[in-house]
Amino acid sequence: MLTRKPYVFAVAGALMLAAAACGSSDSSTSGSAAAPASITYWASNQGTSLESDKQILQPELDRFTKETGIKVNLEVVPWSDLLNRILAAATSGKGPDVVNIGNTWSASLQATGAFVPLDDTQLNALGGKARFLGPSLAATGAPGQPPVGAPLYSTAYALYYNKHMFKDAGIADPPKTWDELVADGKKLTKDGKWGLAVEGASVSENAHMIFTLGQQHGGDLFDSSGKSQFDSPANVAAVKQYLDFIATDKITNPSDAAYSNGTEALQDFIGGKAAMVMWQSASGTLKTGGMTPDDYGVAPIPLPDPSSGGKQVDSMVGGINISVFDSAANKDGALKFVKFMTSKQTQQDLNKAYGSLPTVTDAYDDPAFQTPEIKTYQQILANTAAPLPQVANESQFETLVGNAMNQLFADAASGKPITDESVKAKLTEANQQMAG
Amino acid sequence: MVVSATSRPGGGRGSGDPGRPPPPSGGRKGRIIPRLPVRLRRLGLPYLLILPALLLELLVHLIPMVIGIGMSFIKLTQLYIRNWSAAPSAGWSNYHLAVDFNAPVGRALLHSFLVTVAFTLITVALSWFFGMAGAVLMQGEFRGRGVLRALFLVPYALPVYAGVITWSFLLQRDSGLVNHVLVDQLHLFGDKPFWLIGQNSFASIVVVSLWRWWPFAFLVLMAGLQNIPRDLYEASAIDGAGWMRQLRSVTLPMLRPVNQVLVLVLFLWTFNDFNTPYVLFGKTAPQEADLISIHIYQSSFVTWNFGTGSAMSVLLLLFLLLVTAIYLLITSRRRSDA
Numbered sequence: 001m002l003t004r005k006p007y008v009f010a011v012a013g014a015l016m017l018a019a020a021a022c023g024s025s026d027s028s029t030s031g032s033a034a035a036p037a038s039i040t041y042w043a044s045n046q047g048t049s050l051e052s053d054k055q056i057l058q059p060e061l062d063r064f065t066k067e068t069g070i071k072v073n074l075e076v077v078p079w080s081d082l083l084n085r086i087l088a089a090a091t092s093g094k095g096p097d098v099v100n101i102g103n104t105w106s107a108s109l110q111a112t113g114a115f116v117p118l119d120d121t122q123l124n125a126l127g128g129k130a131r132f133l134g135p136s137l138a139a140t141g142a143p144g145q146p147p148v149g150a151p152l153y154s155t156a157y158a159l160y161y162n163k164h165m166f167k168d169a170g171i172a173d174p175p176k177t178w179d180e181l182v183a184d185g186k187k188l189t190k191d192g193k194w195g196l197a198v199e200g201a202s203v204s205e206n207a208h209m210i211f212t213l214g215q216q217h218g219g220d221l222f223d224s225s226g227k228s229q230f231d232s233p234a235n236v237a238a239v240k241q242y243l244d245f246i247a248t249d250k251i252t253n254p255s256d257a258a259y260s261n262g263t264e265a266l267q268d269f270i271g272g273k274a275a276m277v278m279w280q281s282a283s284g285t286l287k288t289g290g291m292t293p294d295d296y297g298v299a300p301i302p303l304p305d306p307s308s309g310g311k312q313v314d315s316m317v318g319g320i321n322i323s324v325f326d327s328a329a330n331k332d333g334a335l336k337f338v339k340f341m342t343s344k345q346t347q348q349d350l351n352k353a354y355g356s357l358p359t360v361t362d363a364y365d366d367p368a369f370q371t372p373e374i375k376t377y378q379q380i381l382a383n384t385a386a387p388l389p390q391v392a393n394e395s396q397f398e399t400l401v402g403n404a405m406n407q408l409f410a411d412a413a414s415g416k417p418i419t420d421e422s423v424k425a426k427l428t429e430a431n432q433q434m435a436g
Numbered sequence: 437m438v439v440s441a442t443s444r445p446g447g448g449r450g451s452g453d454p455g456r457p458p459p460p461s462g463g464r465k466g467r468i469i470p471r472l473p474v475r476l477r478r479l480g481l482p483y484l485l486i487l488p489a490l491l492l493e494l495l496v497h498l499i500p501m502v503i504g505i506g507m508s509f510i511k512l513t514q515l516y517i518r519n520w521s522a523a524p525s526a527g528w529s530n531y532h533l534a535v536d537f538n539a540p541v542g543r544a545l546l547h548s549f550l551v552t553v554a555f556t557l558i559t560v561a562l563s564w565f566f567g568m569a570g571a572v573l574m575q576g577e578f579r580g581r582g583v584l585r586a587l588f589l590v591p592y593a594l595p596v597y598a599g600v601i602t603w604s605f606l607l608q609r610d611s612g613l614v615n616h617v618l619v620d621q622l623h624l625f626g627d628k629p630f631w632l633i634g635q636n637s638f639a640s641i642v643v644v645s646l647w648r649w650w651p652f653a654f655l656v657l658m659a660g661l662q663n664i665p666r667d668l669y670e671a672s673a674i675d676g677a678g679w680m681r682q683l684r685s686v687t688l689p690m691l692r693p694v695n696q697v698l699v700l701v702l703f704l705w706t707f708n709d710f711n712t713p714y715v716l717f718g719k720t721a722p723q724e725a726d727l728i729s730i731h732i733y734q735s736s737f738v739t740w741n742f743g744t745g746s747a748m749s750v751l752l753l754l755f756l757l758l759v760t761a762i763y764l765l766i767t768s769r770r771r772s773d774a
Contacts, residue, residue, distance in 0.1 A: 087517065087740075090517055090518055091517050091518065093518070108514055108740065109514075111514050111515050112514045112515065112517055112518055113515075113518055114517075114518055201633065201718065201720065203719065203720055253610070254609075254630075255608075255609040255610045255628075255630075257630075257633060258608075258609060258630060258632050258633050260717075260718040260719070260720070261718060392514065392515070393739070395738070395739055395740060396739040396740070396741075399734065399738050399739050400739075402720070403720050403734070406633075406720050406722070407722070407723055409633075410630075410633040410634050410722055410723075411634075413630060413633065413634070414630060414633075414634040414635070429540045432539065432540045432541075433540050433541050433544075433735070
């Protein structure tokens, strides 16, 4: 009798544990059409905090539920986690129905086959290809293949400058050429303040800048056959130009070479420690930091001399796309949601809140999008922005080139001389690490 | 689980089997649950009790490890991540890529490995030294001993992120406390040095790691010291041994088993430490402080090259197994000589 009880409890315990482990895995799949229809949506962190994102999105989601009867389970995922979670969802087949993705990931994610490609019928249901901004639509997948998402928010890089500091230094207008920018920077660098702030240890910021400057020097990151050529003379010149802000022009604080989490350069600008910064759609953050359009101005990043042979490109096409998982439990609901999010009203509401640009042409009639800042961005997106190479190993390029630049920035900051040879050596190393 | 129904009826009392306990009072109860022979039941109970732990250990540790090893033999990139069985076999090519020291990938891995070995040796040595010093000095009773002990244990008890992110704020070049004290107040340097990039980043990661791990050494050695009988010290004092001699001849030999485990565990944990450099340096570590766990993560998983990453991780595992085996062989051999 005494020996039997523990034996019974042990068996019961083991069975209960096994049952609990099996049972819990089913409760996490999103609601199917059996119960009141619902979809799961992973939104990216576009606002100043996860909470503010929820507050901005919730009224739109409620409106969607009212219109279609489909409930939306929202989760706002921070950027540090988003790509990992998308990968895990793609691998396991268990994930949300709809997700925001950074548009530079489009080609890589397209290659996984985990997302629903939008064919012509579906694009027509969204209003047709012509309804979307050209550059934004170009950043939704490899050319020649159906896009794996619809563009949702558009951003581009621009030059933000501090109007007060410019007035004090006697500079009337923002610089239009790189020479003017360096000259202005030198006038503004005094008394512990610097002309230009850069996020020198951020892999993505560096990769974006190198793309833009490389285009201006007439080079491409990948040649026509898709092979990488990071160490071409044009790219070397581009990297050296960016590093020279610290190394030779001395208009950037050497400490900026350690800025990595995506906020420090902007914080320096808000705090008045730097007079200029090149950033994407920063108006939301600047407003939270207490700056008004009287304090800062927005101008396009300088373009190269047309006779130099480079391309007239001053920004990469930034933006967020909205994509539907192939493994979604409620694909119809998900596609309806995509249509809702790209509809005129929703585009206007959300882009106003986030300070980004609508991706559909018919949303621009709202007066909120007629401010000088938005008009500057519109110009940039329409004329001088180019998408990052939409190749499957784009994320490898970002990591390798971004890393190489981090190290070069560290060298520049510690006073080591930056020459064409040293830059080329680092870029060649990055180039060789691109796996075939 | 084998259940064998016994053929002996419930009322077989007095049948003469000394090993069997008297059958349960109700014959009905006996028939509902199958009666195993007693020996099996007595032997089976321990295994049954550890079965949940064993299953979880298999599920959480061993099976993923085996899958990881399997991953290193296929070309697992984003193209095949949805359907691993469709990934083409890579044979040994992932390993070749990792150990080819003439190619940039292999060269970078070797550099990272050497940096990590140097980092681990220095950190473990210093952690052990500070732990030993702390434990020995805190042996005697004095006022505030409890408070001091608790204070020393705080770095080990703090969540990794909280502790290390504070260090990254301290080490900022312009606004950090360290530079403020060293340059602005003590005037030790003219120009504010960088602590998180460049040459000094190695020193920074050693200091932060030391700060995190020395309390563990302190704790373990303090517990070990409690077990040394007082009379040994008294006897050695009578024989005229000074403080240093006591340390060498009484304390250290008595602590040998504790030290053996402590040094091994510290080595493995420090070598594999991902959290500390990741939180301190962000996603990309500077070259001088490129520790191997971050390096493998950066050079493979971030670029969706999971096959290569797995191959590098397997190589790391083999190295650590080798070190552990050699270490245990050396230390246990010495003990058997003594």
